[in-house]
Amino acid sequence: MKGGGASLLIAALLAAWAYGAAGQERRIPTGELRSGIAFASPEVRAMQADEFSNPGMLWVEKGEKLWSTPAGGRSCADCHGEAGTSMKGAATRYPAIDRASGQLLNLEGRIRQCRSERQGAAAPRYESEELLALTAYVAHQSRGMPIEVAIDGAVRPHFEAGRAFFYRRIGQVNLSCANCHEQNWGRTLLSETITQGHPNAYPIYRIEWQTLGSVEHRLRGCLSAVRAEILPYGAPEYRDLELFLAWRAKGLPVETPGVRR
Amino acid sequence: MNRPGRRRFVAGLAGAMALPVVSRAAGAQIDSLDPMVWVFTKGVPVQKGRVKLELPVLADNGNSVPLTVTVDSPMSATEYVKSIHLFSEKNPVRDMARFYLGPRGGRAKVVTRVRLAGTQTVTAIAALSDGSFWSDSAHVQVTLSACMDES
Amino acid sequence: MSARIRIVPARAKRGEVVEVSILIQHDMETGYRRDDEGRVIPRDCINLLTCRYNGVEVFRADLSSGISANPYLQFYTVAQATGELEFSWIDDLSVQGSARASIAVSE
Numbered sequence: 001m002k003g004g005g006a007s008l009l010i011a012a013l014l015a016a017w018a019y020g021a022a023g024q025e026r027r028i029p030t031g032e033l034r035s036g037i038a039f040a041s042p043e044v045r046a047m048q049a050d051e052f053s054n055p056g057m058l059w060v061e062k063g064e065k066l067w068s069t070p071a072g073g074r075s076c077a078d079c080h081g082e083a084g085t086s087m088k089g090a091a092t093r094y095p096a097i098d099r100a101s102g103q104l105l106n107l108e109g110r111i112r113q114c115r116s117e118r119q120g121a122a123a124p125r126y127e128s129e130e131l132l133a134l135t136a137y138v139a140h141q142s143r144g145m146p147i148e149v150a151i152d153g154a155v156r157p158h159f160e161a162g163r164a165f166f167y168r169r170i171g172q173v174n175l176s177c178a179n180c181h182e183q184n185w186g187r188t189l190l191s192e193t194i195t196q197g198h199p200n201a202y203p204i205y206r207i208e209w210q211t212l213g214s215v216e217h218r219l220r221g222c223l224s225a226v227r228a229e230i231l232p233y234g235a236p237e238y239r240d241l242e243l244f245l246a247w248r249a250k251g252l253p254v255e256t257p258g259v260r261r
Numbered sequence: 262m263n264r265p266g267r268r269r270f271v272a273g274l275a276g277a278m279a280l281p282v283v284s285r286a287a288g289a290q291i292d293s294l295d296p297m298v299w300v301f302t303k304g305v306p307v308q309k310g311r312v313k314l315e316l317p318v319l320a321d322n323g324n325s326v327p328l329t330v331t332v333d334s335p336m337s338a339t340e341y342v343k344s345i346h347l348f349s350e351k352n353p354v355r356d357m358a359r360f361y362l363g364p365r366g367g368r369a370k371v372v373t374r375v376r377l378a379g380t381q382t383v384t385a386i387a388a389l390s391d392g393s394f395w396s397d398s399a400h401v402q403v404t405l406s407a408c409m410d411e412s
Numbered sequence: 413m414s415a416r417i418r419i420v421p422a423r424a425k426r427g428e429v430v431e432v433s434i435l436i437q438h439d440m441e442t443g444y445r446r447d448d449e450g451r452v453i454p455r456d457c458i459n460l461l462t463c464r465y466n467g468v469e470v471f472r473a474d475l476s477s478g479i480s481a482n483p484y485l486q487f488y489t490v491a492q493a494t495g496e497l498e499f500s501w502i503d504d505l506s507v508q509g510s511a512r513a514s515i516a517v518s519e
Contacts, residue, residue, distance in 0.1 A: 041321045052418045055482040058437040062414055190407035192321075207322040208410055210439065210481035217412060225408030261321040261406075325480040349478055353444065357478030365470045365490050367429030372486035376442070376478050 026248055027182050028196060035252050036195040036260055039186070044207070048259035056136060056205040056257020059129075059212045063137025066130060072121030076134070079118070083141050091142035091254050095243040097154045104158045104239050108135050108214060126233035132212050136203045139256035146253055147200055149246040162244030165237055171228030177241075192261070198249035199242060201258020208261065215242050291384065291396050297348040297355050301386055302394050312345075312397040314385040316375075323377040323403040332369035332387045332395070336362075342369040343388045351381035364390075377403050413437055413509035417499065423516040424491035432463065432471070433486040434499055436509065442477040458483060458503045465515075466495035491517045 026033075037048055048054055068077045080086040095106040098113065105113065111134050112123035124131040151159040166177045180189070181197030188194070202215045209217070216238045223230045231237055291298055291307040298307060315329040332342045341364045347357040360371045369387070377383070380403050386396040414437040424430050436458065443455025455477065463471040470489045489497075494517045500510040 041317070041319070043317050043327050044321060046327070047325075052416065052433060053435050053484050055435065055437075055484075058414050058416065058435065058482060061416065062437075191404035192407040205482075207325045208406055210324050220412035221410035222408070224411040230412060347478075352478050353442075354476050354478055357476055359474040360487070361472040361474075362487070363470065365465070365468075365492075366488055367490040368488040370486075370488060372433075372484075374480040374484050376440075376480050 026250075027178075028185070028248070030251060033198075033249070033252060034185075034196055035198055035200055035255060037201065037255060037258065039193040039195045040259075040261060044259055044261055047205075048201075048255065048257075054205065054257060054259055056203070056212055056259065059133045059136040059203070060140045060257055062129070062133035063135070063140075066134050067137060071115060072119040074119045076114070076119075083137065087138045087141040089142055089145055091139035091256065092145050092147050093149060095155075095158075095239055095246060096150065097158075102154065104155065104236070104243065106215070106239055106242050107139060108216075109239070111135060111138070127214060127217060132203055132214065135214065136212060136257050139203065139254060142254040143256060144253050146251050147246055147249050149243060149250070151243070151247050155243065158240045158243050159247065161237075162240035162242070165241045166244055166248075171223070171226030173226040173228075175226045177222070197245065198252055199245045200249050200252040201255035201260070203256065204258040204260050206260050212257065215245075291386070291398075297346075297384075298386065300356075301346045301388065305392065305394055307386055307394040307396045309396060311395040312385055312387045314383065314397040314399045316383060316399040316401045318400075318402060320377060320401050320403045322406070323379065325374045326377050326401060326403070327372070328375050328383070329370065329372045330360075330385045330387075330397075332389075334369045334387075334389065336364065336366045336369055338364045339390070341366060341390045343390055345369075345371060346386045346388070347375070348384055348386075349377065349381060350383070352376070352378045357383075377401055379403050413507075415499070415509065415511040417497065417511055417513035419497065419513055419515050422514070423518070426491055426493070426517050426519050428491045429488050430491050430515065431486060431488055432497060433484070434461075434463075434511070435482065435484045436501065436511075437482055438503065438509075440475075440477060440479060440481045440483060444477075456504045458501045458509075461485065461499065461501040463487075463489075464498045464500075465489060466493060467498075470497075491515065493517050 037045060067083055068075050091107055095104050098105045108131055111131060115121045116123040169176045177197060180194050185194050185196045199215045203212050205212050216233055219238055219241060220230050293304060293307065311333040313331045316326060320326040330345055334340065334342045342362045345360045349355050349357050357375060362369055382398050382400045384396060384398045386394055388394055416435045418433045420431045438458055441453055441456040445453045447453055457477050458475050461473045461475060462469055471487050473485060496512050496514055498512045502508045
């Protein structure tokens, strides 16, 4: 190759790398972005769409009652009033940095923090009925609204960590999230259609679990599937990954409570 | 890059060939000596017809499969469905459910979600007020998860 | 035990057939699952559910582990008089549950 051609090639490669890093272009083009529900069977789609019989609504209703129930002397409603107003859009912005502590919090983390720091009550356990119900209720108030998380500023290192995790091969099966959810979405694995792996419907009623569950619960399922070490609930890796997934799902509407196979 | 999933293919094929995507009677005869049948009918012959049992041909997950059973009956004070017996071919508990209707029912239709332990045939037998029994069956392919979730 | 009831239409004419649906939060534990220590999780399913319309039974169901967790049932009844549909159920551990919904019936 002539000298001029080589430097042009290097310049092109550098530009591509620079654009990739700073431009933050998602690997799945916006036009091809699909919620998990698009890959579901007609029965699962009907189950999610039926406002009455969507099993997740049992938790949303529970959350509605908890919203007005004092915990530690104060209810959510005491500060936040009507959830339909105050929580509208809240779920679209999480995970986010908590300004006071500098921690990255997801919706569950924010609720736990409110309970312990502002209500003077015990922080509900991960995957407890109380936490699932409140998270489902709060997220439900953003149903239909597009996910829009911030990835610049203090949150940036978390985003990078989440992204690194997504592309890292792990487990005995040695697969990364991307191997399935970016390179093979839409293809069938055994009898299932691989989704793009978006977090826009959480907490979800997963028929496999026969109950409602959080994003973290679902991520643990994937870790189990690739025979990787299942990190404990609350591990920072989940939070960072959730942030990356939310950025990846930007624009998809919140569907909580979702129904999935 | 995005190949259509098998389901859409089956549905499309079914549509093209005008095949039902909802599982219907496989044409199998009711075995009157099957304990699940006997306990309900005590030997009175079960006739095919009047009952429509609807289940999907392919179930994503055996934990929750939507089911609708309808019986063609006027549901009047003198002619009505007394009960519907739902039983499974392969579940560990074959006697799945019994629904007791009656003259105040208005319409003989029950919708629910069932658990199916693998691919099998589900049968519904309706007991009418005149003492007759009618049935329908549906075969469901139940698929398993691609990934083991032991979280 | 949480439950939701829907009656369509909630305001009916006498003699009109109304659609009644109920969704109950219940694990319907089959008795075939094991916990993390390998112990069998005991069976606990709702085995009987009754619906009374102004005190008269209009629907009854014998259920089993063959009915999915968080059971959903939909059936029909004829609107007779304004009043209440009262559901009651009991599970294998003898825990009872109930829920009610109003129905308005005009002539």
